[in-house]
Amino acid sequence: MEKHYKELKLRVRELENELIKCKQKQSAMEDAHPLYRQKIDKMSAEVVDSNPYSRLMALKRMGIVDDYEKIRTYTVAVVGVGGVGSVTAEMLTRCGIGKLLLFDYDKVELANMNRLFFQPHQAGLSKVEAAEHTLRNINPDVSFETHNYNITTMENFTHFMDRISHGGLEEGKPVDLVLSCVDNFEARMAINQACNELGQIWMESGVSENAVSGHIQLIIPGETACFACAPPLVVAANIDEKTLKREGVCAASLPTTMGVVAGILVQNVLKYLLKFGTVSYYLGYNAMQDFFPTMAMKPNPQCNDRHCRRQQEEYKKKEAERPTVEVVQEEEDVVHEDNEWGIELVSEVTDAELQAASGPVPDLPEGITVAFTIPSEVTDGDTVEETEQSLEELMAQMKKL
Amino acid sequence: MEKHYKELKLRVRELENELIKCKQKQSAMEDAHPLYRQKIDKMSAEVVDSNPYSRLMALKRMGIVDDYEKIRTYTVAVVGVGGVGSVTAEMLTRCGIGKLLLFDYDKVELANMNRLFFQPHQAGLSKVEAAEHTLRNINPDVSFETHNYNITTMENFTHFMDRISHGGLEEGKPVDLVLSCVDNFEARMAINQACNELGQIWMESGVSENAVSGHIQLIIPGETACFACAPPLVVAANIDEKTLKREGVCAASLPTTMGVVAGILVQNVLKYLLKFGTVSYYLGYNAMQDFFPTMAMKPNPQCNDRHCRRQQEEYKKKEAERPTVEVVQEEEDVVHEDNEWGIELVSEVTDAELQAASGPVPDLPEGITVAFTIPSEVTDGDTVEETEQSLEELMAQMKKL
Numbered sequence: 001m002e003k004h005y006k007e008l009k010l011r012v013r014e015l016e017n018e019l020i021k022c023k024q025k026q027s028a029m030e031d032a033h034p035l036y037r038q039k040i041d042k043m044s045a046e047v048v049d050s051n052p053y054s055r056l057m058a059l060k061r062m063g064i065v066d067d068y069e070k071i072r073t074y075t076v077a078v079v080g081v082g083g084v085g086s087v088t089a090e091m092l093t094r095c096g097i098g099k100l101l102l103f104d105y106d107k108v109e110l111a112n113m114n115r116l117f118f119q120p121h122q123a124g125l126s127k128v129e130a131a132e133h134t135l136r137n138i139n140p141d142v143s144f145e146t147h148n149y150n151i152t153t154m155e156n157f158t159h160f161m162d163r164i165s166h167g168g169l170e171e172g173k174p175v176d177l178v179l180s181c182v183d184n185f186e187a188r189m190a191i192n193q194a195c196n197e198l199g200q201i202w203m204e205s206g207v208s209e210n211a212v213s214g215h216i217q218l219i220i221p222g223e224t225a226c227f228a229c230a231p232p233l234v235v236a237a238n239i240d241e242k243t244l245k246r247e248g249v250c251a252a253s254l255p256t257t258m259g260v261v262a263g264i265l266v267q268n269v270l271k272y273l274l275k276f277g278t279v280s281y282y283l284g285y286n287a288m289q290d291f292f293p294t295m296a297m298k299p300n301p302q303c304n305d306r307h308c309r310r311q312q313e314e315y316k317k318k319e320a321e322r323p324t325v326e327v328v329q330e331e332e333d334v335v336h337e338d339n340e341w342g343i344e345l346v347s348e349v350t351d352a353e354l355q356a357a358s359g360p361v362p363d364l365p366e367g368i369t370v371a372f373t374i375p376s377e378v379t380d381g382d383t384v385e386e387t388e389q390s391l392e393e394l395m396a397q398m399k400k401l
Numbered sequence: 402m403e404k405h406y407k408e409l410k411l412r413v414r415e416l417e418n419e420l421i422k423c424k425q426k427q428s429a430m431e432d433a434h435p436l437y438r439q440k441i442d443k444m445s446a447e448v449v450d451s452n453p454y455s456r457l458m459a460l461k462r463m464g465i466v467d468d469y470e471k472i473r474t475y476t477v478a479v480v481g482v483g484g485v486g487s488v489t490a491e492m493l494t495r496c497g498i499g500k501l502l503l504f505d506y507d508k509v510e511l512a513n514m515n516r517l518f519f520q521p522h523q524a525g526l527s528k529v530e531a532a533e534h535t536l537r538n539i540n541p542d543v544s545f546e547t548h549n550y551n552i553t554t555m556e557n558f559t560h561f562m563d564r565i566s567h568g569g570l571e572e573g574k575p576v577d578l579v580l581s582c583v584d585n586f587e588a589r590m591a592i593n594q595a596c597n598e599l600g601q602i603w604m605e606s607g608v609s610e611n612a613v614s615g616h617i618q619l620i621i622p623g624e625t626a627c628f629a630c631a632p633p634l635v636v637a638a639n640i641d642e643k644t645l646k647r648e649g650v651c652a653a654s655l656p657t658t659m660g661v662v663a664g665i666l667v668q669n670v671l672k673y674l675l676k677f678g679t680v681s682y683y684l685g686y687n688a689m690q691d692f693f694p695t696m697a698m699k700p701n702p703q704c705n706d707r708h709c710r711r712q713q714e715e716y717k718k719k720e721a722e723r724p725t726v727e728v729v730q731e732e733e734d735v736v737h738e739d740n741e742w743g744i745e746l747v748s749e750v751t752d753a754e755l756q757a758a759s760g761p762v763p764d765l766p767e768g769i770t771v772a773f774t775i776p777s778e779v780t781d782g783d784t785v786e787e788t789e790q791s792l793e794e795l796m797a798q799m800k801k802l
Contacts, residue, residue, distance in 0.1 A: 037511060037514075037521040037524075047651040048512070049510035049511065049512045050510070050511045050512070051511065051512055052511045052512060052514040052515060052521075053515065054512050054651055055512060055515045055516075055612075055651065055652065055653055055654040056515050056653070056654075056655070058612075058651050058652065058653035058654075059611075059612060059653045059655075061651075061653070062610070062611040062612070062653045063611070064611055064612065064613055064653065087517070087660065090517060090656070091517070091656040091657055091660065094514060094515050094516065094517065094656045095515065095655070095656065095657075096515075109450035109451070110438060110450065110451045110452065110453045111449070111450045111451070111452055111453060111455050111456060113438075113453040113495060113539065113540070114453060114454065114456045114457050114495050114496065114497075115456075115495065116488070116491060116492070116495065116517070119535075119538060119539055120438040120453075120538065120539065121538070123438075134520075137520060137521065137522070138514065138520055138521065139514070209463070210460075210463040210464075210465055211456075211459075211460060211463070211465065212465055212678065250448040250455055250456065250459050250462075251456065251459065252456055252457070252459035252460045252462070252463045252465065253456040253457075253459075254457070254460075254496070254668070254671070255491070255492040255495045255496065255664075255667070256492055256496075256664045256665075256667045256668040256671065257664070257668065259488065259492065259660050259661075259663065259664035259667075260660075260661050260664035260665060260668070262660065263656075263657045263658070263660035263661035263664060264657075264661060264691070266656070266657045266660075267655070267657040267658065267661070267688050267691075268691075270655070270657065271688075271689075276689070277613065277688060277689035277690065278689065278690050278691065280691045283691050287668050287672075287678060288672075288677070288678035288679060289678065289679050290665070290668075290669075290679065290681045290684050290693065290695055291693070292691065292692070292693040294691060
């Protein structure tokens with residue numbers, strides 16, 4: 001009996017000691033500063049657990065990408081760091097992009113927690129500040145430049161233009177790509193105007209206010225339709241459009257749809273920058289039916305944006321100077337004749353306008369409609385050219401093309 | 402002069418004070434413990450910045466989901482917390498799922514940093530532990546249960562079966578859905594066996610080793626093809642398959658492809674649980690060409706898994722007992738006759754086998770091929786039934802269907 005009692009007491013002491021050790025270790029882990037990784041000079045393909053680039057460099061061995069390291073030489077500007085923009089920036093950071101420029105004027109709110117990336121403890125911080133902090137910890141090899149302002153005011157727009165044309169990795173050089181991840185018409189028009197003026201290639205993305213459809217679009221000034229050439233297109237979600245776009249209505253959003261749109265956007269960026277696969281000119285996502293239409297759009301020769309018209313002229317000139325064979329190839333690559341755009345209105349219009357609009361619709365791929373009509377007064381007028389045409393005039397113009 | 406000097410000195414003092422206050426505030430913000438949000442008893446649709454559910458509850462107002470709050474009553478098991486599983490778990494957490502069960506035996510490594518979710522400071526922690534910590538901070542309303550083990554060993558498999566059938570939100574009830582986000586054949590076969598035995602509905606997901614294609618698949622035991630009914634299908638990436646699946650080759654991966662697959666997987670989960678849109682039986686993603694094939698597959702009456710055959714019998718009985726009209730509807734919903742599965746081999750087979758295999762191929766949607774052939778010795782034999790048929794026998798069986 002006495003012997004068993006002693007043994008038991010020993011066992012208790014043993015267990016107590018183990019528990020103390022365990023708690024100490026736990027506490028040390030909680031207290032420890034996060035072990036952020038060190039910068040890495042050169043991307044390595046070495047297959048070891050400690051190499052954050054091994055699975056990306058494997059794309060070369062797999063025959064997908066010829067020169068993956070080239071990603072470190074590129075600069076991408078992400079405008080709008082919300083549900084799509086934040087995930088876009090994170091994907092590019094994890095892929096080891098050279099430099100990211102982030103533009104947003106919003107603050108993180110708990111109401112953003114239904115989308116990926118931001119966390120509750122960041123509520124109240126500016127989105128660009130919170131994003132930069134997280135992204136720098138994820139990959140210290142990426143350069144970041146953040147701008148906590150609204151690009152649509154006169155002064156900021158000028159600064160935005162300057163950073164797009166001089167904010168490249170090699171200071172003074174333009175960025176390689178601008179990504180629009182904004183959630184409103186004015187900001188998209190501002191990006192469109194800047195990129196038309198600068199001849200800057202960009203990609204636009206969007207998610208519908210009912211959260212179940214989205215799209216991405218590649219815009220090459222002068223070569224493909226710009227944002228002002230035609231009302232922006234979205235994938236119709238087969239639901240009552242009357243519930244959408246009403247003043248004061250809080251838009252719905254889902255981490256799934258935003259994640260898919262960010263994924264197909266950055267995939268298109270990688271394919272464009274690293275030259276693999278087929279770069280999509282337009283890719284839509286309808287979550288209700290799981291369909292993903294693609295298409296391409298020619299620019300509108302009567303586009304309201306004079307810089308778009310100028311870019312079109314310059315593109316034509318360049319094309320004319322090319323050897324004939326190449327021109328034909330290029331035409332085939334860029335424009336699919338059976339994918340000509342058309343128009344169909346979905347909201348914020350009278351029945352009469354709808355009637356007028358649904359008449360001339362050519363062969364827009366099944367399920368694609370325009371997101372909204374171009375407002376007759378576009379903005380406060382500071383940065384974006386006003387559309388002086390009525391919807392009917394616009395429709396008539398499009399018919400002529 | 403004297404007056405101006407005094408004013409200036411006052412101004413300097415004022416500014417110095419402001420600067421000190423500003424720095425103090427900054428420092429306090431940096432030092433402060435992260436302000437994690439409190440639990441929320443009832444989902445609210447109120448449109449205020451502090452409501453993490455406002456944008457999800459808006460899905461009701463938008464006419465997309467009838468009863469969004471119902472998401473809090475569901476339990477989902479995520480098997481594999483890697484590139485797809487971690488993002489899947491995060492999306493479900495942000496959507497406010499009732500309970501998540503996470504299964505993984507792996508540790509976080511820096512080599513995982515090219516995919517979303519995990520961060521460098523988590524390197525060395527078990528994936529389930531690191532994931533639970535992050536997810537709990539993101540949404541404390543979700544219940545978590547984590548299992549840091551390999552489900553394919555005998556003992557763990559028994560425990561896994563038990564948790565699937567009794568780990569629901571209401572203890573003792575089964576989970577509502579199992580999601581396979583694993584990266585190997587053995588684990589998929591183990592999940593398949595468990596779900597066939599339990600009659601548990603599950604969804605499978607996968608990403609190719611060259612990182613540029615993936616798929617999701619809904620499996621309803623007895624009603625659709627199980628994982629053992631036919632070799633798993635993947636979207637062909639139009640690249641040389643000989644570079645894939647070689648022993649010792651490090652697989653490539655991309656945050657984009659993984660993010661898209663997690664997005665379409667969780668979108669399918671939301672549509673299934675909350676009853677909106679069309680649930681996909683199979684959705685593929687080919688990143689090189691941006692195409693997304695869909696299809697459905699009937700179960701194989703000669704499936705090697707006896708529980709699958711039993712479930713097929715039970716399903717047939719249930720169908721026979723239903724009123725005729727409903728049966729017809731169901732059939733139409735579930736099986737698309739023009740999407741019957743077929744077989745095409747891509748790797749690890751001899752030319753003769755390839756020849757034999759490419760003969761009987763019916764009309765598998767363009768671009769879909771099988772991921773790999775079923776190994777003749779499936780596993781160590783502990784948990785998964787062995788396939789005793791040769792490839793040729795399997796092909797012959799399929800022809801008969």
